[in-house]
Amino acid sequence: MSTVSTDYYLIDADLPEHVRDLRDRVRGFVDTELLPVINDYWDRAEFPFPLVPGLAALGVAGYTAQGPGCPELSPLEAGIVIRELARGDGSITTFMGVQSGLAMGTIALLGDDEQKERWLPAMAALERIGAFALTEPAHGSDSVRLETSARRDGDGWVLDGAKRWIGNASFADVVVVWARDTADGRVGAFVVESDPEHGYPAGYSAEVITGKIGKRAVWQPDVVLDGVRVPAANRLPGARSFHDASRVLATTRGGAAWESLGHAMAAFDAALAYTAHREQFGRPIAGFQLVQQTLAGMLAEVVSMQLWCARMAELQERGEWTGPMASLAKLHHARRARQVCLDARDLLGGNGLLLEHHVARHLTDMEVVHTYEGTDHIQSLIVGRDLTGLSAFA
Known part of the structure; x- marks a missing residue:
């Protein structure tokens, strides 16, 4: 490619x-x-x-x-x-x-x-697989209100609650679970471990969500925690509030921008190659004005995202990258990559619906990227709060 x-x-x-x-x-x-x-x-x-x-x-x-x-x-x-x-x-x-x-x-x-x-x-070394359990059935965009509880009991903790869309959680060896301490209401992170001999601790179950239109080859289960016991040594001491979860998400949100760029690059390359060989009306469709206009517009978006990502890496290296910057990058890239993939699907016509051309997979995968790590609306509110000093969150 x-x-x-x-x-x-x-x-x-x-x-x-x-x-x-x-x-x-x-x-x-x-x-x-x-x-x-x-x-x-x-x-x-x-x-x-x-x-x-x-x-x-x-x-x-x-x-x-x-x-x-x-x-x-x-x-x-x-x-x-x-x-x-x-x-x-x-x-x-x-x-x-x-x-x-x-x-x-x-x-x-x-x-x-x-x-x-x-x-x-x-x-x-990928000898042990990890998962990150934050999102809940009733709390996605407002995950700050998480209801999963952690109760101190003797020399350990007991976790109760439910999580949703937790990638890898049906086979992970190390599951980072975010829960609220029943004693003081503070949010912490606890590691639930599986071992080859005994599997997951009692009370932990994960059921893979089916029927997805995108990212179908990654398993994202519903997780139930019913009296799951966790040793005290498995509580992460640096996780003392939801702000600490937000610190982690700020680093991964930049990754969503890089991922969006990758999907857009793949879709553009596929569309360019396809239009060069696909003939209609006696010649390759790449020679038609509307096709060239669409390709040029797609390339402009790809180059824009490349420049954003290069600048993002510079700011991260200098320690000047902020959460709102990450939100703006995720918002912009998810929107633009989604459109590039849609344009590619359009240029391939009916063949764009077939997996063999890869575009349909990138298009539907971008539907997932557009939602995870915070939806378009949530990213807008984070940036808006930074711009105005006023919070529009309910």
Whole structure:
């Protein structure tokens, strides 16, 4: 899959050599191992477990985390990894995003040294899979109001509640659960562990949500916590309020912008290649004015997103990246990538509905990206509050 056309402003051409090497390594995995099989898994709504060893061999799991065993990539390197995975498939991108940014990122940011040593190296090697349980059946956009409870009981904690859309949670070894302390009402994070011999602790159950139109190859279950006991050593000491959950989400929200870029690049490349070969009225449709106008508009959006992402990496490297900046990037990129994928589907006509051309998968996966990590409306309110100093949240 060529990307010469999408590097119209020579952004990739100016990447440092080691970043280009990283890009090519991930791209090679995507092109040779992922793309030949992913449509079948997506169509059957099955998670592609055979791809996990290849992902592990890339050595990029934990790309946003800082801690033992983590690759400790720069913001630019991490973004390139996310972009290249998304050029291949959104389900794999979400699996790695949950593993790297949400589960490992939470432990790295909010765990103590013992907890980091206990969990991060095996998670970085993808020997142990992580999940991040925040969203609840009744609390998505208003997850700050979460109802899952944590009650201190002797030398441990007891968790009760329900979570929804929790990626990897049906087979994860390490599940970070956000819950409210019944004693003081403060929000904390607790790690529920599974082990090969006994499985999950009593009271933990996960049922994969079915019937999704997008990201069908990643499993996102409903989780029930019914008196789940967690050792005191599994409470993350740095998680003392919902603000700490927001700190984690601010880092992953930038990743959603990089992912959107990857989907848009893939859709544009597919549309450009298709229109060059598809003939109607005796010639390739790429020679028609309306098609060229659409391609040019799609490319303008892709280049815009590339420039945004490059600037985002610079600000993150300098420590000047903020939560509202992340919200603006996510809002902008999800909107624009969604449209680019829709334009690509339109250019492919009826064939755009077929998985074999990949565009339909990227289009429906972008419907998921448009919602997760905070909807368009929520991102707008975060930016609006930052601009005006006035909160419009109910």
